[in-house]
Amino acid sequence: MSKTYDDYREDVAGRANVEDTPELVAYYEELAEADAAALWTVANKIEPWQPVSSSVPILWRYSDLREKVLKSLDLVSPEKAGRRVIYLNNPGRTDVAAAVGWLYSGLQVMRPGERASAHIHAASALRFIIEGRGAYTIVDGHKMTLGANDFVLTPNGTWHEHAIAEDGTECIWQDGLDIPLTNALEANFYAVHEDLHQAVGYPVNDSTARWAAPGMLPAGETWKNGYSPLFKYEWEPTYEALTRHAQASEGSPYDGILMNYVNPSNGGHVMQTIGASMQLLRPGERTKAHRHTGSFLYHCAKGEGYSIINGKRFEWKEHDIFCVPSWAWHEHGNLSESDDACLFCFNDMPVMEKLGFWREEAFGDNGGQQPVLA
Amino acid sequence: MSKTYDDYREDVAGRANVEDTPELVAYYEELAEADAAALWTVANKIEPWQPVSSSVPILWRYSDLREKVLKSLDLVSPEKAGRRVIYLNNPGRTDVAAAVGWLYSGLQVMRPGERASAHIHAASALRFIIEGRGAYTIVDGHKMTLGANDFVLTPNGTWHEHAIAEDGTECIWQDGLDIPLTNALEANFYAVHEDLHQAVGYPVNDSTARWAAPGMLPAGETWKNGYSPLFKYEWEPTYEALTRHAQASEGSPYDGILMNYVNPSNGGHVMQTIGASMQLLRPGERTKAHRHTGSFLYHCAKGEGYSIINGKRFEWKEHDIFCVPSWAWHEHGNLSESDDACLFCFNDMPVMEKLGFWREEAFGDNGGQQPVLA
C-alpha cells in the first residue's frame, strides 16, 4: 500500500485541506527526491492549535523504586557503572530517557566510602537528598555535606563529584538533569577529570556560608556565571521560610505557598535551563486547577496528598515522584487536616521564559477544579 | 532475538562499561515494567563527548527549487493549501520537518492579488524575499512593502498575513521559522484571525520609518516585547552598511564582514529564538574554519562562492540555500576576484546563548583550513 499525504486535513478556513490525487502524490515524491516537501501535507500537524504533550502524567512510588535502587548495589559497581542510577522513564519519552519533556531524573545510591569520579558536562544537574548520612558533593572545589531534603546544584560547566563518607550510611538521592534538552539542542559536551578527583579548595560548606544570607550578599563579589553561586539549599531554612511565608500570605490559588530557589546574586533561576521550587500546602488545603507550558517534575518532601492531572488523581506521600507535562491541567491537595505537605519541584521554566514560550491559563469551569475521571 | 542493553559500553575511566548478564537483563526488564531503567545502559549514549548533529550538511539549488515551487501554483490554491510552500527537508530531520536542527524553512509562492489569511502562532517567523514585485506583509496592523533581499519579521504572538498587490507579479520568498523547536518544547499555539484579515492601522512602512534610523531611536517609546519593533530590514541600506563596514575593518577571520540584524531598542537578536545576519565576503576572500554550537541556514543573497562543511565543498550562487549543523567545521570562500558575495543567514543563536549552550572552536591544523574530502 502506497504512502498517503493527506492525513492531517482540516476543514477550517486558514488551515490546509488538500486531498491526495495521483498528480499530487507524484509531485510529493518528486519533492522528496530533492530533500523537500509540500508544507500543506504537514502544516496542520506541525502547527497544532495548542500543545499536546508526548509525556504522560505518571507517578513513581518511592516504596517501589527504593527496593529496585538498593538492588543495584550488589548488581553493579560504581567503577563499572559510572554511577549507580535507576532513571525514570516516562512512557511517552523512552526515546530520550526523560522523566517528563526534556528533563531527565533518576535515583542514585552509594555506599559509605564510595566516591564517583569527577566530571564536567554542558548539561545542568541537581540533586535532592532522600535518605542516608554522610553524602557530600564537590563542585569546582567547594565541598558540601548533605542531609535529607537538601537541594544541591552541579551546574553546567562545573567539575563535580559525589561521595559518601567512610562513616556514613547507604545514601539515596534524586538526580535531575536537562540531558535530553542538551542533546536535543546538540550542545552536550562531557569530560572526565584528569585526576579522576578534584581537590577541595575552600572551607566545607563555604558556598552556603557566604551566599545564603537573607537579604544580604558578600560585598565586592562579582558573580558572572549563568548559575547560582549558592550551590546548597538546606532543608531546615527552606522549610522555615515556607512556614513564615504561610503566616504572612494567602499564597497562590493554584499552588499554595510556592517559593522558588533562586540565584541570590540576581534573583533569577538557579540554573540557565532548570528552575526549582519548594511549595507548602497547608493542612486540608486544596488548590484550584491551571495549566501552563513547561515540564514539571515533583517530589514529595513532606506529608501526603494528591494531585489531579488532566482529570486523573495521583496520591503521593514522602519521596514519591510525579510529573506534570506541558499544558496539562493540574491542582494539588493536602490529605492531612493537621500537618502541612511539601512538594519539591524542578522544571524547565527558565527555558520557557527566556524563549518567550511561557503561557498560563486558569481552569474556568466547575468552580476552578477539574472533574476527576473514573 | 532478545534485546541487548550493553550497546554503548566504553572502556574509559568514569564511563559506563557494564556487560549484559542474564541476571542484569532480568533486572532491566523488571525496571522497564516500573517505567524505569538503568542509567549505565544508556549513559555513554546520552552523555556524548561532544555534539554529533543528526542534521546533514546539504545545499538546495535555487534553480531546482524554483521550478518545483512554481509548479505548485497550478497544483493547489492558497485557500486549500493555506500557504503554497515547498519546505526544505534535511535528510537527518525528516521526522520534524526541519531544514537544519530545529529550524524550519521553505519557499513560498503567491500570485498577484492573492492574500493569505491572517494568523498568529507561538512560533517565530521571518521571510527573505527572492523575486517578484508587489509583495507585502502586515504585522499587527503595520503594512510593509517588500522587494528582493528584504528581510521581514513576523514575530511570535503577532497577527500576520502575506499578500501580493493586484498589480504585482508572481513572488517567491524564503520562510524561516522555529516551528520544530516550538513543537519540541511543546509550546506551540495557533489561531486564525476572526475576520481572516486585519486592518492596516498605520502608515505603510512606518516600522522602518520610525525604527531604522542609524544611532537614533524615537524618544518616549517603550518597547517591551521580546522581538524587534523594526519588522523590515531593507536590502539597500543593509548592503551599504556591509560595504562601509568592509572599508573600516578586517572583519572576522571566520566570516569576513558579518553583521547581525538586531532589535534596535536593545541591540539584541531580532527575535527570542531566531537570530539573523548578513555577511559580505570580499572579492577572492577565503575564511578560516571554525565550529560552534547552534544550527545555521544560509541563503546566498549576492555573488557566488563555496563553503566547506565538515570537509565537503558546497558551491553556491544566488538564492541557493545550505545549512551548517551544530558543531560542524565550516569556512567560506568568494569565487569571484572582482565582486563581493553576500550570505544571508538565520539561526538559533539566541537559544544557544540564553541557555548557556554557545561554544566555539577554531580549526587548528592545516593553516586553519580544512582538507577537502575527495
Place this chain on the structure above:
Amino acid sequence: MSKTYDDYREDVAGRANVEDTPELVAYYEELAEADAAALWTVANKIEPWQPVSSSVPILWRYSDLREKVLKSLDLVSPEKAGRRVIYLNNPGRTDVAAAVGWLYSGLQVMRPGERASAHIHAASALRFIIEGRGAYTIVDGHKMTLGANDFVLTPNGTWHEHAIAEDGTECIWQDGLDIPLTNALEANFYAVHEDLHQAVGYPVNDSTARWAAPGMLPAGETWKNGYSPLFKYEWEPTYEALTRHAQASEGSPYDGILMNYVNPSNGGHVMQTIGASMQLLRPGERTKAHRHTGSFLYHCAKGEGYSIINGKRFEWKEHDIFCVPSWAWHEHGNLSESDDACLFCFNDMPVMEKLGFWREEAFGDNGGQQPVLA
C-alpha cells in the same frame, strides 16, 4: 542682629512650624557646636513641595556669542588657555560654571593647524559642530572628521583631543559636559596624555562605518563600556531619519518629532550621565506645554522658532542656545510655515532615570498651552 532659625515655618499639618524662643535658640547654638542642628529649623526648606530650580531660563544668541568667541582667537593661544572656550554661565549657577543645572556648555574656536593636547577625565563630554571646515576629533585612537551639525562624543574615561586640519578654516563648535555634576559628586579625575597627543589606530571614521548601520550591528563584538561605541552622529542621516519619521508618525504633543541619539549596542543613552536628542518641528507646528525633572540645553540646528518657558517667550534661530531648567513648563513653536525647524538638545535624563528621579506632567489649563507673560 542675631541669627534666626524660624525662617521656613509653614502652618500645615505634617510640616515644621516651630517659633524661635530664647531657650530654643540657645539649644540650636549648643547643637551647632556639636556639628549638629535641629531638623525642624530647615525641614520645610530641604523638603520642598516640588522642585524650584536655581537655574534661570535664558537664551544666548549666536550672533552675540560668535563675535566674542572669535575675539578670543587673538587674545589667548591654545597653549596658554588649554582650550579657547567661552562658556555659558547661567545667572543662577555662576558658582558651578553651569549653563543649566549641573551641565556645562561653551563655544570653542580653533584655527587651521591648531591641535589641542590629548587628555582624559571622569566627566563625559560632547561636541556639536557649528561652523568651519577641517575639524576633527580623536577618541581612543579613533579619528573622526566633523562637519556642521555633526554630533560627537568624547566619553568619560577616553583619551580625546580636538584639532583643525592645516587646510581647514576657523571652526566653532559647542562643547557640552557634566563637569559640574562630576565635581558635585566629588568624582572628577583629570590627566594629560604623556605624549600630549595620541596615535590614530584605526581607519578614519571607522566608528561610524561600523556602528551606524540601521538595524544592524557588527557580529561578535562585545561592547561593555557605559557609553556608545558610535562616537560620531552625522547630520545628514540624522535629518533624514527625522524626516522619514515625520512621515510615519504624529510624534509627541510636547515635542513634535523627537529622536534620541542612542548607544546602538543597547538602545540606551549615548553616555552614562548625558542624553542627547534632535527634534523636528514641522512647518507651523506649535506643541503643548509640559514639565519634567532634569536639565535641558537646546541648540537650534535649523530654522527658526520660539519656546515658551515658565510663561516667558524666547525666540531662536540657527545656533542660538537656550535652556529649560528642571520642572519648568515649556512648549515649542516653529515660526516658519514652509520649513521645518530642528533643535539639538543635551540633558541629564540618564541621571534622572537611573536614580529614579524622572517625573513628568502635562500642562492642563488653557488648552494645554501657557499664557505668555507680558
Place this chain on the structure above:
Amino acid sequence: MSKTYDDYREDVAGRANVEDTPELVAYYEELAEADAAALWTVANKIEPWQPVSSSVPILWRYSDLREKVLKSLDLVSPEKAGRRVIYLNNPGRTDVAAAVGWLYSGLQVMRPGERASAHIHAASALRFIIEGRGAYTIVDGHKMTLGANDFVLTPNGTWHEHAIAEDGTECIWQDGLDIPLTNALEANFYAVHEDLHQAVGYPVNDSTARWAAPGMLPAGETWKNGYSPLFKYEWEPTYEALTRHAQASEGSPYDGILMNYVNPSNGGHVMQTIGASMQLLRPGERTKAHRHTGSFLYHCAKGEGYSIINGKRFEWKEHDIFCVPSWAWHEHGNLSESDDACLFCFNDMPVMEKLGFWREEAFGDNGGQQPVLA
C-alpha cells in the same frame, strides 16, 4: 580692589595658564554681561586632578548626641516639629544639611504613643534603630515592628510613617536620606497623606516573612520598583550571616567581612540612590587602607574600634557615627582581642556605580597602612 581672574593658573602642559591683563579683564567683564565667561579662568579649578571632598572626616559620639536628642523631647512636640530630629551637620557641608557628601543623617526620638504623620517624598530614606522598645514603621500599608540594630527602608515614592506603641519606651534611631542629593538634582517632591495616617493592609512584618528567605523568593511575584521589596532587615539574622561568613572566608583586606544589604529580587542595592552594608571586624583585626569615590557614613553597631581617615585616627564605640568622604584614605581596626566589632554603613555607591563614577585605589606605601598624623 578689582576682581582677579587668574587665581587657578598652573604651569603644566595642557592646563590653563593665562595671566590677567587689562585687555583680558575688560574682555572677561564684557563676557560676564553676556552671561558668559572664559573657560581658561576656571578650567584648572573645575577640572581638578582628582577629587578633593568638601566634607570633613568627623566622628559624632553617641554619648554627646543622645543627651541632646533627649532634650528635644521637652523642647518641641512632634506636631510642631514634624519630626523631632537632630541632624548631623558636616562642617564642610552646612549649606546643604549633609552629614557627608550629599547624604543627610539625623537622630530621631519619639515617645510611647506618638505617631508621626504619613508622608511621601522623592528622596530615599532609611532608619537604623538604636534604642527603645515598641517602635514601628508603616510603608505603603506594610507595618514593621523594630528592635535595636534593625535596618528599615522607606523608599522614594512610598507612603511612610513612624510611631511608638503605647506600651513601648522612648525610642531613638538614626535616619538616613539622600535629601541633599535630591535637592541638588532639583527632583524633590513632598506630600502629606490626606488622612495624615495610612491603613495597615497586610499582616505585620509580612515583607520580611515573604522576602527575607535565604536563597528563596516567592514564586509568581514580579517586583518592578527600583527599591527592595524587603523593607526590614533584622539584626539577629544579619549578625548571624556575618558570623557564618567569617568562618568561611578571609573577607576583604580593606573591610574584613563586609556584606551588603540587597534587594533580594535582583541582588542589587536596597534603593536607587543609597546602598547599605554591615561589616564585621574580627577580634584584633586591622585592615589595610584604600580610598574610593562615594560618600560613606558609618555607625558602630557593636563593639569598639577605630578608623584612620586621611591619616587621622577616630576611635568609636557603640552608636558612634563617623564619615568617610569621597576619595579619603581609610582603614579600620577592632580594639578588642576577644569580641568582634560591627559597623553599619550607608552610602551613595549606587549613584557612583550607575553614573560610571566608581573608582578605587589601594594604599601602596607603608605596608598598606597610613602613617597616623600627630
